[in-house]
Amino acid sequence: MAKLILLLLNWIFLCCNVAAVFEDQVGKFDWRQQYVGKVRFSHFDSHMQSSKKVLLASESNVFAALNTRTGELFWRHVDKTGPEGNIDALLQHGQDAVLVIGNGHLLRSWDIGVGGMNWEMVLDPGSFRSACLVGHQGAVKHLAVLKKTVISLHYLSNGHQKWVENLPESETVDFQAVYSGGNGEVYALGVVPNSHLAIVVYSLEDGEITKQVSVEAPWLSSIPASCSVISRGLLTCVDSTTMSLYTLDLHLQLEMTQIPLQTLGLDVDPGFRPSLVSHQPNPAHPPLSEFLLQLGPEHHLLLQHNDGQIVTLRDYKPALLASFATAGEKTVVAVMAPKNKTACSINLFSAETGRRLLETTLIFTVDPNGGKPEKLHVQAFLKKDDSVGYRVMVQTEDHTLTFIQQPGRVMWTREEALSDVVTMEMVDLPLTGAQAELEGEFGKKADGLMSMVMKRLSSQLIMLQAWIAHLWKLFYDARKPRSQVKNDVSIENLSRDEFNLQKMMVLVTASGKLFGIDSKTGDILWKHYLENIPLNAAFKLMVQRTTAHFPHPPQCTLLIKDKDTGLATLHVFNPIFGRRSQVTPPALPQPILQSLLLPLMDQDYAKVLLLVDDQYKVSAFPSTKNVLQQLQETASSIFFYLADSGQGRLSGYRLRTDLSTEQVWEVVIPTETQKIVSIKGKRSNEHVHSQGRVMGDRSVLYKYLNPNLLAVVTESTDLHQERSFIGILLIDGVTGRIIHEAVQRKARGPVHVVHSENWVVYEYWSTKSRRNEFSVIELYEGMDLYNSTVFSSLDRPHAPQVLQQSYIFPSSISTMEATLTEKGITSRHLLVGLPSGGILSLPKMFLDPRRPEVISEQSREENLIPYAPELIIRTEWFINYNQTVSRVRGIYTAPSGLESTCLVVAYGLDIYHTRVYPSKQFDVLKDDYDYMLISSVLFALFFATMISKRLAEVKLLNRAWR
């Protein structure tokens, strides 16, 4: 019975504690952008004339179909990350698309119309080499997969294996390519590097080897890089050392024919590895006899094989990219040539003749802040008059896809770099000109009464002008239909709104492209591609100066560190415009160990960034005299820590006045048993409003609010499920004092930690019970505060009281973050990213170690929820309703100008932005505030009084007469 009451109470709490989305709020202040990642394969669906699909397979193991009209996703399938989900090949035939996945481990066929899977087939082990569709007698029914030691043939309809054969001499011969020309034979091409070429011909019917030859080719090392099959089984290779083309008829010849490039009047650019591209529009027919040859970075050729002769059809120089495309029976070549610095022109040429097709020029404008074009995907189609029309999708180095229609109209752009956001910040927007004018009045020194009055008047006038303009715009827009009203957001008219709800999102992506996104609409306002970013770079973004210091522009600094060498560079930019700042960052010749942003400011209001190099020397940026002087004054109170997870060492340092450092403490965690996984401090912009909690008996339990506290997570090196454990160390970063240590036995990572206020919440996997568990640690000073004015790590003699409680969580989690508000009055929620794509807003109230097992009068007074072992996931708590965020990697929270509102950005493969109200909207009227009802009641009351007054008068009069 008691349990029942408990449950009932729990339910009541659950019901009154909802912070959910209302249906009419959908899309009001939230938006989502979906991405696929860097495109590896793309295929225009051409089996139907009217099809608007383009299939994309990306390096992030995502397979998707896009709408070519809008660039939006039709459907998308997100596989596992890592090599197991890696997409090796994409083959499309008709309505089916076949993917080879995980180094040839799986074959998966998709119905591209529905977006569902047709079949999935597990293949024999072996590393994948090549795959192709096999056609016979005009119909494509099979697909061949070549692996290191075996070749197998599968039915396209159900994936079943027709035959599988071992490759002969696979120990010595490296088979690299498979080819079929639609004549009932499958060719496996292998190479013994710098010796000979091996060709094995299999019969399509039963997999019997019909022919096996080896051809001398001492110059050949890799087939896919330099060879291609053209025409009716003519293997053509290009070699840069001998400067020759080689051809071999796979059916007849036993020796390669050498054609020196000189005889064709051609020359390879020095140091360039030439390549060949052939085109096979239909797998049931042999490839075309025309092929593309690239001889230099800007030199392409269209060649044709004609009666044993190689003929140059067209020489494209300069040409950045060239690509084949087929529409109906016609095949064309699209060639991109640089026009000037900011634009490229794309032209179509007939593949058969090499002649330029009229009126097919298309202009592609190169973004000066983007990368160079890298790939050209052409969608050719037949127009009504049987001429060839086309659209192109240009892929650039910065992972951008641009889809262009003639004569250069950009239909859509996709910034696929955004699928891999590494870090981000939200920056307040600047004030408008008028507001800034008003602000500026107070900044300057007073110069006479008259001029002050004049200035005030003029600024008021400007404000009036702006207001009238705003009214006029409202009036003007009201007459137009709603669809035509465009809220064109540009950098120039961006300004802070009343409640500071609209901010600039600065996102740093792994590719090195930076984005500035308007948080209200999700529009990309600026982008900047940083070239020469090392592959394994670590990024740290810091806001050095906000927009609050008006005449000075805001300033962000991005620290880019090569993880291998430790060498770092700084990129300083304006977060509102994305432009590189005038300030020249210092060169950093030494590897950087740690960076810290101090609350100190220089005379231009830029926060000081300290960089610690591997000699434990500290350099400051900016390093003006003023800054150095301030640093000298405050050096004794600047402490920092370094963590070396390889050696399990945590050490604390202190700054000396000469900017050298001194080690203060060191904690060594034995690396044989455990390793440091993560270290979490508190966020510097976090405010805690209440110092303590009021208990049921009206006494106060004071929180232990140590801003220098670090939560260190360790995992055991022994992964056996009986012996594995995780550890949590709470260390004071200044003194090195271990405040608390907790060990969770029979548990393993990944551990997700949130550290804020006086609590640490962490999540781990319990190997004993095979479930995810949350644990919360809260620190309290006790019933009285030691020093209520200032917190000093050096003067806190009493150890805090530690409370801990654990809960079961019915799902694994991807990431976790806590909400953040301006003043910290609003109750906190935890935002939990789930693998299903939902973002759960879990009230911190449920993770409270003071939740009692037995409810008492006092606990009820305190509004404590009775302890229940399992936390519940309610879909009403999903802040992103059905707008799932795939592979959510991080959640960023920022306070807004409203205390009740916290801005949230979840990023992963997708980006989602919304606002959350952890304690509901207590400081603004609700969206559904019923103005109609309140005004109608008022009017009704008013009229009722009027009428009853009149009636009363009449009655009085009547009484008087009586």
Place this chain on the structure above:
Amino acid sequence: MLSRGSLSRLWLFVHATFVVVSCFTDMEPGSGVGVSSQPNGDRFKIEGRAIVPGVKTHDWVSSARVLVEGEEHVGFLRTDGSFAVNDVPSGSYVVEVVTPTYRFEPVRVDITSKGKMRARLVNYIKTSEVIRQPYPLQIRSVGPHSYFMKRETWGWTDFLMNPMVMMMVLPLLIIVLLPKVVNTNDPEMRKEMEQSMNMLNSNPELPDVSELMTKLFSGSKGSSKAGSSSKSSRTVTKRR
């Protein structure tokens, strides 16, 4: 009331299942060790079918995924709603079908080192409890996800069911109806009532607030409906 006999039988049954389970689970750690030490051990396939009653599979399969223990293993749905997750080593896993629109209950699948499969209900608190589910899995959607809260809409019923209104209306009804039900002519009853009235108005000198208010506002302003109703109720009490 449940008879004691049946209860004890139930308990026995539970106990028996528990024993069976512990046998089953005893085998697992061994297999788990095998997996962790040799990653290329035997791999198995989890098969099943997801069904959304009344909805064509074409409409939802493209956005669905099968997650095994978070994102440790991922499977996709075929166009007919069936699925197979390949390459799963032996162990115990929670299998979930996730779509943004429909809700499916997760199922725990146990795979022995020999490849024997068993499906059971997920219970995170009593992890060893076994309530068998069919295998190959038959996961039926429980319905669409409910993501949204209902807005409070204003209606007459809401207004009437409001506790404040109820508090106003119910005494009114009692006051109007009680005198009719209770025989007021009975002298004993009258005595009793008078006594209780005296209990309520213990301090007759204290001015009534509502009276004061009406005195203040009468004449200058008419009264609203609510006011008039309260007035009428007061008059009723006075009359008594």
